[in-house]
Amino acid sequence: MEVQIQAEKKDHSFFFLLINQIQCLITALKTESDPFIQRFKLKRDHTFDFPCFINQETNIALVGVGVGKKNIRSRINDLYNSIGHDNVQFINIGVAGGNERRTKIGQLFLVNEISDDSSTDKYYPDILIDHVLIEGPITTVNSPIDNGGNKYDLLVDMEAHEIFSVCSKLVPLHNIAIVKLVSDHMDVHVTKLDSNIISSLIKTKMDKIITFIEQFKLIGDMKSPLLSEVDMDWITKNKDKYHMTAAQVDLLINYVKGYRINNMKRPLPVINAEQPRSKLDQKNIFKYIREELKT
Amino acid sequence: MKNLKPNFSHIYIEKDAIGYELTDIALSKFSGSTIIMIDHYKDFFNRASQDFQMQKKSMKLILAKKKEPLLYPASSMIQDYNTPNVFYNTPILNCLYNCDYCFLQGMYDSGNLVVFVNERDMMDAIDKKVSDPRDPSKATVVSISYNTDLLAMENILPLSRRWINYVDGKKDTIIEIRTKSALFSSIMDMDPSDNVVLSWTLSPEEICMKYEAAAPPLSSRVNSVKNALERGWQVRLCFDPVLMVDNWFDIYSKFFQELFEDVDGSDIRDVTLGVFRMNKDYFNKIRKRETRSDIYFSDYSIEEGVVVVDSETRQFAMNELQNLLSKFISKDKILVWK
Numbered sequence: 001m002e003v004q005i006q007a008e009k010k011d012h013s014f015f016f017l018l019i020n021q022i023q024c025l026i027t028a029l030k031t032e033s034d035p036f037i038q039r040f041k042l043k044r045d046h047t048f049d050f051p052c053f054i055n056q057e058t059n060i061a062l063v064g065v066g067v068g069k070k071n072i073r074s075r076i077n078d079l080y081n082s083i084g085h086d087n088v089q090f091i092n093i094g095v096a097g098g099n100e101r102r103t104k105i106g107q108l109f110l111v112n113e114i115s116d117d118s119s120t121d122k123y124y125p126d127i128l129i130d131h132v133l134i135e136g137p138i139t140t141v142n143s144p145i146d147n148g149g150n151k152y153d154l155l156v157d158m159e160a161h162e163i164f165s166v167c168s169k170l171v172p173l174h175n176i177a178i179v180k181l182v183s184d185h186m187d188v189h190v191t192k193l194d195s196n197i198i199s200s201l202i203k204t205k206m207d208k209i210i211t212f213i214e215q216f217k218l219i220g221d222m223k224s225p226l227l228s229e230v231d232m233d234w235i236t237k238n239k240d241k242y243h244m245t246a247a248q249v250d251l252l253i254n255y256v257k258g259y260r261i262n263n264m265k266r267p268l269p270v271i272n273a274e275q276p277r278s279k280l281d282q283k284n285i286f287k288y289i290r291e292e293l294k295t
Numbered sequence: 296m297k298n299l300k301p302n303f304s305h306i307y308i309e310k311d312a313i314g315y316e317l318t319d320i321a322l323s324k325f326s327g328s329t330i331i332m333i334d335h336y337k338d339f340f341n342r343a344s345q346d347f348q349m350q351k352k353s354m355k356l357i358l359a360k361k362k363e364p365l366l367y368p369a370s371s372m373i374q375d376y377n378t379p380n381v382f383y384n385t386p387i388l389n390c391l392y393n394c395d396y397c398f399l400q401g402m403y404d405s406g407n408l409v410v411f412v413n414e415r416d417m418m419d420a421i422d423k424k425v426s427d428p429r430d431p432s433k434a435t436v437v438s439i440s441y442n443t444d445l446l447a448m449e450n451i452l453p454l455s456r457r458w459i460n461y462v463d464g465k466k467d468t469i470i471e472i473r474t475k476s477a478l479f480s481s482i483m484d485m486d487p488s489d490n491v492v493l494s495w496t497l498s499p500e501e502i503c504m505k506y507e508a509a510a511p512p513l514s515s516r517v518n519s520v521k522n523a524l525e526r527g528w529q530v531r532l533c534f535d536p537v538l539m540v541d542n543w544f545d546i547y548s549k550f551f552q553e554l555f556e557d558v559d560g561s562d563i564r565d566v567t568l569g570v571f572r573m574n575k576d577y578f579n580k581i582r583k584r585e586t587r588s589d590i591y592f593s594d595y596s597i598e599e600g601v602v603v604v605d606s607e608t609r610q611f612a613m614n615e616l617q618n619l620l621s622k623f624i625s626k627d628k629i630l631v632w633k
Contacts, residue, residue, distance in 0.1 A: 112305070113331055124307070124331070124339050126346075128353040130300050135329050172346040218298050223349065226585050254582070258592025 021087040021220050023213060024079065025062040026072075026167075028159050031195035032094045033064050035202045039210070048082075050075050060213075068142070069162040076166045089175045089220045090167040091213060095198055096138060096157040097145055097190060098182035105185070108205045109155060110212070111178035113137035116161035123164045126174040129215050133208070138180060149186030156186060174219055179212060181205055226257055234268045242276055242285050252286075255293040269293070299353040302391075303451075305329045307339045311360040315412035318358050320452060325356070335359075340388070340405045347584065350406030351393045361385070361411035365420035369438070372572060372601070375630065378433035382424065384417050386410070386454055387443035392475060395506040395588035396536050399442060401577025408443075410452060418461050425468050434467045444510075446474035446493075449481040456482055463488040473533065475507065477515035479523050487527040492564060494531035495520050499550035502538055506588065517557055529564045535632070536571040537616060538590070539604055544615060551619050560623035568616055569632030572603040609633065 027033040033051065036042070040060045042053035050071065051064030063079050065072045080088060098107065110133040114123040117139060127135065136154040140161035149156055160178045167176045181201055184190040202209075227235075235256055239249050256268065269292045276282035306328045312318050322330070333339050336359035369381035388409040389399055400406075411417070425435045439445060439458055446455050455472055459482065462470045473494040497520075498506070500513045510516075523530050540546065571590065575597055582591045596605040603609065613631050620629055 112329065122334075122338060124333075124342065126350065127305060128299050128349060130298055137331075168342075168344045171344070172349065173342060173344050174346055174349050215298065219349070222352070223346070223585075226587065254592045258589045261587055261589045261592065 021089075021217075022059045022061055022083060023089045023091060023217055023220070025060065025213075026076065026090055026092040026159075026163055027062060027064055028067050028094050028157075029195075029198065030064065031198045032202060033062055035199055035206060036062055036093070039206060048078065050078075052079060065159065065163070068158045069140075072159060072162045073166050076163070076170070080170050086171060087220060087223070088171050089216060090163070090171065090177075091216065092160060092163045092176075092178045093202075093209060094157060094159065094180060095183035095193075095201065096155040096180035097149055097152075097184050097186040099149065099152055099154050100185040100187075102136075102154055103182045103185070105182055106201055106204060107134065107182045108208055109134050109136050109138075109180045109182070111136065111138045111155070111160060111180060114161050114164050114178065115139045117141045119161065121161075121165070123161065123168065124173075125164070125176055125178060126172075128174050129212075129219055131212055131215055133179070133212060138178065144190050145186040146188050146190045147186070152186070155180055155182070172223075177212075177216055179209060226260055227253075231256055231260060231268060238271055238289065241271075242273070242289070243282055244286065248286055252289070255290055259293045302354045303328055303356040304353065305331060305355045307331050307333050307336070307355060307357045309333055309336050309357070309359040312358040312412045315358075315360075317410065317412040317414065317452060317454075321356065321358055321410065321412075324451060328356075333357075336409055340403070340407060340409055342405070345404045345406075347400055347404065347406040348393075348586075354389075354391075355407040357407055357409040358412055359409055360413045361417060365417045366424055366437070370441075372574075373438075373567075373632070376436055378436060379429040380424075380433055380435040381438075382421075382435065383438040383441040384420070385442045386414060386417060386439055386445060386458070387448065389442070390444045391447045392444055392507065392510040394475075394510060395508075395586070395590050396538065396571055396573075398573050398577050400584070400586070401573065401580040402442075410448075410454075414454070414457060414461075418458075421468065422465075425465070428467070434469050436469045436471060438471045438473065440471070440473045440494075444474050444476060445472055446478050446481070447476035447510075449476070449478045453481075456485065459485060459488055459491050462490040465490055471531070473531075475510040475516060477511040477519045479519035483522065483526065487523075487529070489529070492529045492531050493523050494533050494567075496533040496535065497554065498534070498538075499546045501546055502540070506538065506590065517554065520558055524558070524562045530562070531564050532558075532566045534616070534620075535567050535569040537568065537612065538571055539593075539608065539612060543612065547616055548619055551616075551623065555623035561625075563624055563628065565628040565630055566620060566624060567630045567632070568613060568620065570604040570609045570612060572601055572632070575600050575602050578602040 025036055037053050040055050042055050042062050045052045045054055054061040063075055065075050110131060112127055112135040138155040138157055138160050139152050141156050141158060145156050183193055183198060183201055235252055271289055273285045273288060276285055303325050306325060336357050340357055366382050366384050369383055421437055428435050449455050458470055462468055469490050471492045471494055475496050495516050497516055503513050520530055595602045613633050617629055617631055
């Protein structure tokens with residue numbers, strides 16, 4: 001059984017191998033997912049045993065987590081572990097109940113504060129991007145609210161708190177966004193919401209949501225690793241060739257970073273020393289490499 | 296920065312910070328900002344998974360009430376001021392500038408700014424300390440700009456002005472306001488106070504451009520220094536940290552020469568001199584965060600938990616620079632961290 005799980009994980013990793021940055025949409029309902037699957041031309045990845053879709057050209061994925069908190073942790077973690085790098089943005093998009101006095105049906109919000117009815121923990125997303133959405137707080141509840149929800153300031157849903165809790169352990173806060181569309185006013189209509197109404201609400205706001213997703217991507221683009229794959233290969237090659245110790249490798253990485261900061265485009269120097277024949281020899285070669293990287 | 300919210304697009308207000316004058320000033324200054332109420336500033340400032348450098352691109356303002364301790368003993372990282380009665384406090388956490396060598400990047404997980412609005416409590420704490428000093432024969436010195444650049448904030452919140460008003464005329468109390476700002480103009484209408492030392496950190500232009508990119512250029516800082524001196528303020532010049540870049544001796548020689556052609560050394564209260572040094576944990580944290588500054592990839596030694604230029608090099612450099620400086624300012628006014 002264990003062997004089988006590992007094999008499955010390998011398949012997922014292969015799927016994401018060529019992707020350097022990915023935006024992952026998180027939805028609860030199928031009816032929330034469908035408009036995005038169509039719009040972004042996402043294809044189902046059957047190696048996952050839950051709804052997971054991807055477009056490898058645009059680097060957009062979508063994971064369905066179902067209603068409520070139950071499956072959120074396992075599904076997001078499973079997807080994230082398959083991606084194999086940490087340059088991931090998570091965007092939870094879905095419908096929410098809205099306070100009747102402060103919201104209109106179909107209004108779109110970017111969440112800036114997340115509470116939970118059954119927890120004292122609050123989360124605050126880092127809102128760095130210059131967006132045009134209205135911002136506001138959300139409270140995650142355990143069951144649908146149909147009594148008017150007067151005690152809730154603005155929005156309620158059943159997933160945001162858990163999604164933020166899980167994602168914030170995986171990626172920096174500025175790479176997580178919660179976008180909510182008001183579908184009801186926490187009254188009896190909440191039980192009558194059908195897929196057509198929700199899909200139609202999302203489609204109406206689709207352009208605005210896409211604009212946000214595109215803007216949000218820019219934040220992810222701002223942070224790229226200092227060392228390229230070529231730099232890392234250079235380190236590995238020289239580490240092996242000159243039998244470097246773990247401590248020397250740590251130092252070498254720092255030296256290479258220093259070099260790269262001052263020489264953004266110049267390739268790393270070619271090291272043509274002979275293979276070390278003694279410990280002293282090895283130490284001297286390491287010193288030589290250090291000097292080469294100082295230039 | 297393009298595509299990003301401007302600084303202070305969001306203001307997070309601790310519930311306890313409501314009703315203070317500084318809170319009202321901040322809110323009126325940023326009336327278009329999104330306001331979010333929080334229980335405690337640490338709920339926002341100390342969150343896990345923050346990215347200091349990303350947040351620096353769109354800083355948020357946090358208004359909070361400072362609880363004890365309101366005053367801290369001076370760090371061993373600063374020069375000896377010839378009195379044991381040296382303290383610092385934290386009217387603000389973090390800085391508008393983001394200098395490459397600054398320890399704040401390693402000290403805090405957040406790049407956002409916290410302003411403590413209950414300045415009166417911090418002032419009372421100083422009064423209490425002054426009434427019971429370690430050495431009664433000497434004045435008590437409090438650095439109020441240690442974890443920030445207070446004067447740089449003056450156009451946003453008039454904190455320096457309020458601190459100067461508080462301390463002016465007090466017996467045995469001196470506050471130091473250390474800055475890289477060019478905003479002396481914002482307090483130029485005030486009478487100079489014997490209780491205030493205005494300290495400008497100055498670096499050669501090459502260093503300013505490469506390592507202090509968000510701070511005003513050298514010429515603007517020097518203009519502020521000259522204006523302050525002309526109006527009779529006590530001015531300290533801080534050549535700290537000295538960065539041991541290639542040709543450091545030539546660069547600093549030229550810098551001192553040009554600076555003291557413009558500024559009369561005899562007018563200066565004193566100068567401080569010290570090489571780059573940083574708490575080891577902060578240093579390692581900054582390095583781990585993929586800093587883009589080469590400062591963190593040079594060779595250093597570690598002395599009692601402090602990452603520092605090795606002893607021999609630094610003694611040599613400090614002696615050389617002290618000699619250079621002594622051409623312009625008397626040696627007893629040069630405070631060196633060795």
